Amino acid sequence: MLKNNRIFVKIFKMMFLSIVGFTIIFAIYSIQNQKQQIIKSFSLEAESIAKMISYTTSDAIVLDDGAYIVDFSTEFLADNKKIKDLVFAKLDDKYYIIRDTSWEYKESLSKELLSMQKDEFSYKVLLSPISLEEVFHYVYPVTFSGTKWGWLHLGISMDEYNKRIESMYLEFTTFFLSMLLTTFLIAYIIARNLSNPIVKLNKVANQISLGYLDLRSDYHSNDELGELSNSFNTMISEIQLSQKKLRTSYDELENRVEERTVELNEANAELKQKSRELVELNKNLDEKVKKEVQKRSKNETLLIQQSRLAAMGEMIGNIAHQWRQPLSIISTASSGIKVEKELGISSSASEIKKLDLIVRTVNFLSNTIEDFSNFFKPNKEKSDFYITDKLNQSLDLIGSSLKFHYIEVEKYIKNEDLVYGFPNEFSQAVLNILNNAKDVLVQKKIHDPKISIKVYTLNNYGFLEISDNGGGIEKKIMEKIFDPYFTTKHQSQGTGIGLYMSKMIIEQNMNGNLTVENGPLGAVFKISIPIL
Secondary structure, X not given: OOOOXXXXXXXXXXXXXXXXXXXXXXXXXXXXXXXXXXXXXXXXXXXXXXXXXXXXXXXXXHOOXXXXXXXXXXXXXXXXXXXXXXXXXXXXXXXXXEEOOOEEEEOOOOHHHHOXXXXXXXXXXXXXXXXXXXEEEEEEEEEEOOEEXXXXXXXXXXHHHHHHHHHHHHHHHHHHHHHHHHHHHHHHXXXXXXXXXXXXXXXXXXXXXXXXXXXXXXXXXXXXXXXXXXXXXXXXXXXXXXXXXXXXXXXXXXXXXXXXXXXXXXXXXXXHHHHHHHHHHHHHHHHHHHHHHHHHHHHHHHHHHHHHHHHHHHHHHHHHHXXXXXXXXXXHHHHHHHHHHHHOOOOHHHHXXXXXXXXXXXXXXXXXXXXXXXXXXXXXXXXXXXXXXXXXXXXXXXXXXXXXXXXXXXXXXXXXXXXXXXXXXXXXXXXXXXXXXXXXXXXXXXXOOEEEEEEEEEOOEEEEEEEEOOOOOOHHHHOOOOOOXXXXXXXXXXXXXXXXXXXXXXXXXXXXXXXXXXXXXXXXXXXXXXXX
């Protein structure tokens, strides 16, 4: 019967488990506290013994009378069997190690025991390297008249400690079992007294739910359950009254339904008319949406075309910087051959040397064209790549332009991981940001212009920070910096779509993030790309 009494089971479980849980917590706390008290009593006993030994042997310690120290300690250990070993550690690294049947003199001691030699007493339960058994090791600093003479080590047997622990565990086990039985009885009585009235009310409620509205609860008490029983009876009476009113309302409702049916038919006719109008409106709306989509598509196509043209213009400018020195080398070599020919001082070896230089330089120019061509080829699929590799690719393309304007580049690379995205598109985005930083430094004529670059990994994202010392971005244009066609340059110097395209590449194509803020010296662009 109790198994079917679910409320009894719940209350019993709650009471029983709560009391048992509290008892267990109390037992654990008490056991830990008792262990600490036992260890503390060991410490006090050890301190008393150490003081007595150091006082008795004080003259021998001061006079360095090792014989007396050994004789007294050996005799003391023979009379006190629970002390397994004793060590006199002097400041000059001399150690008298005494056992109950033997002693030895050493000039070294185990690191574990040396670590316990402090200005104040210390103790620890450990496996003694002297007696080779578990002991309570106590270290007492020996001090006379404010002068430290060394330390006294005592290794006390753990037999008494283990016996007291076993006795304590036995007492707590007996206490726990008695509390378990008492808790069971208390939980049973409380659960039964609380659940019986609820079960009775539940039975009455089930009968009433089947239509027996004449039943009433016969439970009477001054507590909340008694008030619930009275409220339940009052509720049933009100339900009976409500049923009578409901029958009357039902008859009235039938008449009103007929009237509302006529009104509903009229409303349906009007709704059909509105539906036809809505269909017509949707057709017009679809046409407008299609036209707007086509218009937006054209604008985006135009924007991408303008971005490509702008990038092409930047590329041509960078090629010009890359080619300036190689073309100068070719011109100088070819002029040298001509002059030597005219002066009659030409030689085959000299001509071959200069022609080889021209060939190497031409190959360099060819490789430059190939690098720029590969840079602007779009990636069809995402792949893993290192931010540093693509950064260096962008720096190679713009490097001559940076050197031409005497712009220094500093790089800080830390714990880099592979990121996932479109490598070439990422390089284009980085190139746009580098070009923007370069233009700012040149436009403002900054003394000692510098671009600082940081690459690092944090929270499964690869980060690239590009900052300059150009003085930063004005607050009034900070929010517009990534808007399309927004630029602070002259129309002949920029289109205002470079940073916009960079943000689209990073955020829409690569699920990353591109932000800008003002740092101590200038603008700081931060790119984050997820690590696959």
